[in-house]
Amino acid sequence: MLISGPPGCGKTLFASALARTCNTGIVATSVAQWLAAGHLDGVLSAMRRSFHDAVAKKPCILFIDEIDGIGDRATIRGQYDQYWVQVVNSLLELVDGFEKHEGVVLVAATNFPEKIDPALRRAGRLDRHVAIPLPDASARRALCQRYLRKDLSDVDVDRIVSLTEGMTGADFEQMGRDVRRRARRARVEPSSELILGALPPVLKISGERRRTVAVHEAGHAVVGLHLGVGKLERVVVHDTVARGRSAAGHTHFVLDDAKERDRQTFLGQIAMLLGGRLAEEVILGTAFEGSGGAGSDIQKATDLATFMDVQLAMGETVGYFSANSSADLEALRRDVASVRERVEKVLLKEWQRARAIVEQHEKIIVRLADKLELEGCASGIDVERMMSRRGRASR
Template identity: 45%
Template sequence: MMEILTDRVTRYLLRRIRRLAVLDLYQHAAVAGLLDEIAYDAGGSTGPTMISRWSPTVELMHLLSLGDQGKQILARRLGHAGQHADSLAEHWQSQQAPAAAAREARTSSMSSLVSSSACDTELERQAASERKALAVLREQQPLPKAAPVAVALLIARAVGSHPGGWEALRSILRRPDPFIVMRIPVPGFQRHCGRSLEDGLIIPSWMKLDELVRLAGICDYGDRRPGKLRKRIKTIAGSEVHKISDRALSRALSDAVNSEPPPPILLVDQTNQDLPEIIMHAADLVLEADGLDHTLLSELLQICCGIAPKQSLALMREKGLTLDHLHLDDLALIVRPGRSSAEIVSAFEALREDRASDLESGDGEGSDGSGRRKSSGVPEWRSGAKPEEKRKSAGSATVEVIRPQPADAEAVLRVETLSGYGEAADWATSLKLDLDLWRNGLLDWSELSSRLLLSGPPGIGKTTFARALCNTLQVPLLATSVARWLEASYLGDVLKSINAAFTVASEHRPAILFVDEIDNLGSRASGDSRGHKGHDDYWASLINRVLELIDGAAKTEGVIIVAATNLPEKLDPALLRSGRLERHVQIPRPDIDALTGILAHHLGTDLAKVIETAPKSDTFDVTQVDGKLEPDATKSSVEHIPVNAKASGSRRNTV
C-alpha cells in the first residue's frame, strides 16, 4: 500500500521529536553520572562543527550487570520509573527500528575494515558493549509530550493536504528565502509551533525566531538551549497581523525581502480571520489544515499514552465530545502518561462546558483579575452567576461580553417582547430568520443585513434594544463605546483599543458588536465641530481606522455591527455608505400604544392588581389581553396607572 504524504511527514516529524528526546536523555544521564560526553570537531565544510560522543561510565556498566534490578535502579535515577518501552505507541516505536538498523549497518561496515589482531578484537568488544549500554539506556526514554506531538500531527495534515504534492513543496522549501503561511485554527498553535521550530523539531536545524514586526512574533520561548548554532527566520503571528496597518506590514515585508541575505519568512495563524491581501499574494506557499478532531486526538493518545485508537475513538463518540474549545496548553496538561482514556475524555468534557463559549485567542481568556482562570468545571450560569452579567474580555478592557440568556428562561428580554421600536424590531426579526438560514448553509453572509445604526434622543432604549437582540439571536453581545476607546488618549493606544474590539468580535462570532456613542468620532469634514481645532489628523486617523475595520468585518462572516448615537448628523458620511452602517433606524419617543405595551411588560402579573387599585372613573375601562392593555385606553387613563408599583426583580426598564 502506497504511503500518503501525511503519513510520511508524520513519521519524519516524530523522528525529529525522538531525536531531541534522546539528546535530552543523554544529557540527563550525564548529569546523573551515567554517561561521559566527549566533544570533538567533525570538520564541517562551513567551519568547525562540534559533535558530542557519549560513552557509558563504570557506574552505568555496573548497573546493567545487575540485570532487571539494575534497570529498575536506572529508571529511578533518571526519574522515569513506571514508564517502559513496551508501552510505547506504534508510531513512536517505529522511529527506533530504522535508526537501530542504520547503526548496525555502519558498525558492520567499520568492522570489515578492522584487522583481526587481539587488540582490535578487544576494541570491537568494548565498542559493542558501549552500544548495548546506550541501547538499554534509550529504553528509559519517556513517552513524548503532547504539545509538540500535536503540532507535528497538525503540520503533517497541512502539508499532506497541499494540492501541489511533494515535488512542488520541496522546490519551494529548498529556496533560501521562502515566504510560507501556515494556517491551523487551534488555540495556542502559534506559540507551540514557535517552540518546535526553536528546538529543531520541524526542520533539521535549530532556529532563532526574529519578529518581522515588533511585538508580533509567534513565540516567547527564549533560548532555553544555549550554545546551539541557530539559523534565523522572520516570523509573524496571524492573530496580531490585523493590528498592523497595511503600510507598516508592506514596509516590514519589503525590508526583509530586500535585506542581504534575505531570510525565510513564516506567518503562523491560529485564527479563522481573513489575512491581508498583501500576505496572500506575496506568500510562496500556503499550508492549511482543520483543527482538532477525534481521529487526530486518538492518534495523539496512542503516541503519548499508549492508548489504543479504537478505545479512545469509541469513548469520544459515545460522549459526543467536541474539541473546538481546546487549547494546546490543555492537551499538554491533560494528555500525560499513566492516565486512562476515560480520565482524559472526562477532563476534556469539563473544559468543554467551561470554555465552549470562551475560545482562547490569547493565554488570559476567561481569567480573573489575578490572571488565574476560574477553577469551576461547569458553566457560570450553573454555578450561581447570572448569564447576563458583564464579563471583561481578555486582551481588551474596552469590550464587555454579555452572554444571551437561555431561550426557555422566564422573563427573558427579547425584541419580540419590546414595544415602540418599529423598523428596528422588523430588522431584528428578519435578521433572526436569515441567521438561521445562514447557519444551515442556505444563505450567504453577504446577503444578510447585518449593519444597523440606531439613533434617537437619550434614554430612548438603544442599549436595551442591543441587549434584547442578543437574546433574540442567541449570540453574545460585545458592548463597547467610542468613549472607552478614547480613554487611552494617545493615538497608538486608541487604535489598539479599536483594533481589539473588532478582534474580540471576530473571535466570538457569530456575535453582535455594539458600539455606543459613535458620534464621538465626529466627521473628517470639520474638526472645529468637535472643538479640537488643530488635531484633525488625529481624528481623521481614528475615523479611517474604524472605516477600515468595518469594511473588514463586513467580509468576516458572523460579525453583526449595531451602532448607537444621539446625534446622527455629526457622523462622518462615509460611515453610512453601502457595506457599512447602511441601515439607519430612528427610534421615536413612545406613543400611547408603545407606552401601554411598556407598562404591561414591566408590570407583568402585577398588572391586574394595579388596575384594581386605580381610581374609579366612568371613562376608565381597561382590561388585560394577552399581557397587554387594550389599545382603547386613553392617555389620561394610562397616566392614572400607578407606575411605581413593584415589578418583578428580573425586569428592567425598556426605554
C-alpha cells in the first residue's frame, strides 16, 4: 500500500496505528536511511536488510518513508543515472519477491506520489493508494484534546478549530510543546489564553476580500459545470486561513478515472481554471493577485496547455518533448519560442471561451457568490440546481 499526503499529516502515525490494529510488529525505515550508505553496494545492502528483517518478524509491516526519494527512471539524468537506475531496479526486484511472503505487508509513504516510478505502482506492487488529507474540523477538534488540553471549553475548542484550518497533526503536536514550554517559563498551568497565543497568525476572510473569493470560486464552479469537466463535489469559502498556509477558498471537482480524456476534456479544465479570474473581471470589474503566481490557477492552466502540446500531441504540431515537472514545462516555454507561442494561443482561446460562459451565466455566479459569502459552502447539487433552474427559465 502507498500512503500519501502533505508533510505532517500523519503518514508515519498511520503505519504505526495499522500495526497496532493488526497486532503485528513493524519494521520502519526510509529511503534516506538506505541512501546514507552512499556507495551503491551499501545502499542495496541496506534495502535488502530491511526486507529481510520484516520477513524474520512476520506477521509484520515493513514501513518505508520518503519512497519518492528512489525516483522515477523516466526523469533520471546526469552522470549518476546508472546508479539510480540500479537502485530502482533492485527495489522492484525486492518488492516482487516480497509479495510472495505471506504475513508481511509493505507500506510506503510519500509527500509526492506523482514522483514515484510508475512500475512501482503497477498491479501487484504499491497498487493500493490511500491519500491522507489535512485534518478537517472534526479531526482538529480531536487533536486539540490530544495535544493541548482535554478540559478546554467548547467555546475555546471551536475558536481553536476555526483558526487552525490547514494545520497538520504535526503542527498541533508542535503547538502543544510550545504551550507547555511557555507555561513552564511563566510557572503556570497551560491555559486557553496561552494556547490561543501560540496559534499562527491568521487572515480573516471577510468584507471585500470575502466577496472576491466567493465570486472567484463561483466562476470556477459554473464554468466547470457548464463544460462538464467532472463531478462538482463542493465549493468553499473559508472564514479564516493561516497566513501562507492555504487558499481562502476552493472548488473541488472529481474527474471520472474510467473515462479516457480527450483534447476537449483538457481544454475544458483550462477554461475552468481561468473561470475564477474572469468572474472577478466580469462581475467585480477588476482582477486580484490571488489568480497569479506560483501554484496559481494561471500557472496550472499554462502547464496543462504546455503538457497537451509537448507530450500528448494535442497541439498544432506532432512531436514529443520529455517534461516531468512544472519546472521542465516552464523551461520548454522559455527556451522554445514555438512552444511558447502555441501555448499562448491555446490560453487566449480558452480565455475567450471562459469569458463567454461567465457572461452567459453571470446571474448564477452572483447568486452562488451570495450563498458562499453568507454560508461559506455550497454543494455540487446546489450549484447544479441553480444552473438547471436557469435552463428551465430560458426555455
